[in-house]
Amino acid sequence: MKHVRWLVLLPFLGMLGxxxxxxxxxxxxxxxPLLLAWLVACVVASSAVMGVIYLCDPARSETE
Amino acid sequence: MNAALPIIALAVVLALGLGLWARAGHDMSxxxxxxxxxxxxxxxxxxxxAGEVYTTFTFLGASGWAYGKGGPTYYILCYLxxxxxxxxxxxxxxxxxxxxxxxxxxxxxxxxxxxxxxxGVLVALVGLVxxxxxxxxxxxxxGIIVTTASYGAISPTVAIWIGAATVTxxxxxxxxxxxxxxxxxxxxxxxSVVVFLGLYLPYHYYGGIxxxxxxxxxxxxxFLALPERGQSASWFASTTLLTAxxxxxxPHIFGSVYTAREANVFRRNAVFLxxxxxxxxxxxxxxFAAVLQVPGLKGPDVDLALFKLSIEAFPPWFVGxxxxxxxxxxxxxxSMILIAGATLVAHNLYRPLRPQATDAxxxxxxxxxxxxxxxxxxxxTLQGGETIVQLLLMGYAFVTQLFPALxxxxxxxxxxxxxGAAAGIxxxxxxxxxxxxxxxxxxxxxxxxxxxxxxxxxxxxxxALNVVVGLLVSLATRRAVSAQAxxxx
Numbered sequence: 001m002k003h004v005r006w007l008v009l010l011p012f013l014g015m016l017g018x019x020x021x022x023x024x025x026x027x028x029x030x031x032x033p034l035l036l037a038w039l040v041a042c043v044v045a046s047s048a049v050m051g052v053i054y055l056c057d058p059a060r061s062e063t064e
Numbered sequence: 065m066n067a068a069l070p071i072i073a074l075a076v077v078l079a080l081g082l083g084l085w086a087r088a089g090h091d092m093s094x095x096x097x098x099x100x101x102x103x104x105x106x107x108x109x110x111x112x113x114a115g116e117v118y119t120t121f122t123f124l125g126a127s128g129w130a131y132g133k134g135g136p137t138y139y140i141l142c143y144l145x146x147x148x149x150x151x152x153x154x155x156x157x158x159x160x161x162x163x164x165x166x167x168x169x170x171x172x173x174x175x176x177x178x179x180x181x182x183x184g185v186l187v188a189l190v191g192l193v194x195x196x197x198x199x200x201x202x203x204x205x206x207g208i209i210v211t212t213a214s215y216g217a218i219s220p221t222v223a224i225w226i227g228a229a230t231v232t233x234x235x236x237x238x239x240x241x242x243x244x245x246x247x248x249x250x251x252x253x254x255x256s257v258v259v260f261l262g263l264y265l266p267y268h269y270y271g272g273i274x275x276x277x278x279x280x281x282x283x284x285x286x287f288l289a290l291p292e293r294g295q296s297a298s299w300f301a302s303t304t305l306l307t308a309x310x311x312x313x314x315p316h317i318f319g320s321v322y323t324a325r326e327a328n329v330f331r332r333n334a335v336f337l338x339x340x341x342x343x344x345x346x347x348x349x350x351x352f353a354a355v356l357q358v359p360g361l362k363g364p365d366v367d368l369a370l371f372k373l374s375i376e377a378f379p380p381w382f383v384g385x386x387x388x389x390x391x392x393x394x395x396x397x398x399s400m401i402l403i404a405g406a407t408l409v410a411h412n413l414y415r416p417l418r419p420q421a422t423d424a425x426x427x428x429x430x431x432x433x434x435x436x437x438x439x440x441x442x443x444x445t446l447q448g449g450e451t452i453v454q455l456l457l458m459g460y461a462f463v464t465q466l467f468p469a470l471x472x473x474x475x476x477x478x479x480x481x482x483x484g485a486a487a488g489i490x491x492x493x494x495x496x497x498x499x500x501x502x503x504x505x506x507x508x509x510x511x512x513x514x515x516x517x518x519x520x521x522x523x524x525x526x527x528a529l530n531v532v533v534g535l536l537v538s539l540a541t542r543r544a545v546s547a548q549a550x551x552x553x
Contacts, residue, residue: 011145011146011338012146046148046149047336053152
């Protein structure tokens with residue numbers, strides 16, 4: 001389960017790489033310009049990824 | 065007198081009262097004053113950390129940039145999200161080490177890890193230099209908010225003085241506890257107001273969010289995406305990454321880490337805080353709504369976009385509510401900055417000169433340093449003409465230079481020596497200062513390089529030099545030490 005933590009690279013890649021390939025206004029997605037919609041999706045995905053990492057993290061049961 | 069004024073006055077009184085009440089039942093020792101006795105749970109740490117997000121920078125700066133810059137504004141959403149992803153791994157070891165060694169401030173961490181009090185002094189000086197523009201940003205925002213929301217009845221100068229006096233009073237009395245309890249009020253207020261503005265303004269003026277973006281795209285083609293040159297995709301990626309790395313390096317943010325009761329607080333917060341950033345989307349929407357409705361704002365005036373539109377759209381009492389929210393967004397981060405700054409002065413600059421000073425006398429000195437620091441910040445605020453985002457970017461450029469030495473100190477084998485860490489920080493900060501004073505950009509420094517590299521944030525050069533110099537000096541000092549050891553054998 002330790003490899004799960006590498007999932008964190010996905011939101012990094014999405015946010016830092018997305019503007020190079022999705023730098024457009026059209027088509028509007030959920031009413032938002034394409035680039036902004038993509039970045040919002042990356043933010044939502046970040047929380048989901050961190051939730052998975054947290055649930056698989058043995059450190060969360062430690063009391064420090 | 066308009067209806068907005070008493071509501072704004074009530075916010076100031078409430079902030080002061082709550083700040084003073086937070087002291088009740090606590091003896092304000094240095095540990096209580098600076099780090100809340102290291103007893104804060106998930107909720108209070110969440111609010112202190114989110115306090116970084118919802119400052120006047122968010123309220124005015126982000127909406128102002130959405131109005132003035134368009135697409136490049138999206139970097140704010142990304143860097144704030146990435147800050148919290150980094151926190152999952154960065155903060156638990158920092159917290160654990162600080163708790164074991166009873167540390168009070170950010171420079172303490174560097175001084176202890178590198179066994180060098182003078183490295184602590186250097187970090188304190190860099191922190192202070194970065195904190196001043198951050199505090200100026202809050203006071204400048206406060207002046208804009210109160211003056212505009214009071215329909216000019218209170219001048220920016222008077223607003224800045226009242227704000228600085230209020231925050232100084234409750235910081236001296238209650239320290240970080242006053243900030244934490246005011247954070248609760250602030251976040252409830254700003255969440256409600258920002259979501260309402262972000263939805264109401266596009267619907268009121270354009271009939272919806274999609275029609276608003278279509279109207280802007282038609283009037284200003286390409287405004288909602290990144291430009292081909294300048295603040296292009298490579299500027300976006302480099303600025304997002306650099307500011308995310310620097311996010312935890314501000315002394316008051318770093319200090320908020322010490323207030324936690326346990327390490328899991330940070331792991332839990334790292335799951336929810338990225339989602340919390342989505343509130344920025346509503347700030348952007350409010351700023352974009354102003355693009356076609358209050359055209360013509362230029363330079364620092366873009367920070368007024370949100371309020372100019374609100375005054376047109378709402379009755380005075382509701383403008384007062386927006387103003388009251390703005391007051392909290394300035395005072396809460398401002399109080400954290402003053403606590404961190406005063407602690408740096410007393411604990412990290414004065415104490416190395418007087419090692420025999422007791423915690424009690426350092427605590428008294430920190431409280432006395434608070435009004436002095438506030439005065440310095442008020443002085444700079446009344447001078448400056450930068451936009452709010454420019455001020456923040458300058459502060460970030462400085463503190464990001466502290467990141468390499470922090471990261472390597474958490475490794476099992478630190479590749480940096482104390483001399484290397486200090487040299488890297490000095491070269492990095494010097495590069496940032498030289499490029500800022502000289503007005504240099506990547507384009508002016510490297511005119512023959514490809515456009516994508518020229519557009520990169522110039523802070524990347526400073527950070528690269530920081531790392532290279534740090535490693536080279538560490539290599540040299542390690543060799544010198546081992547040669548000396550061989551000679552004595």
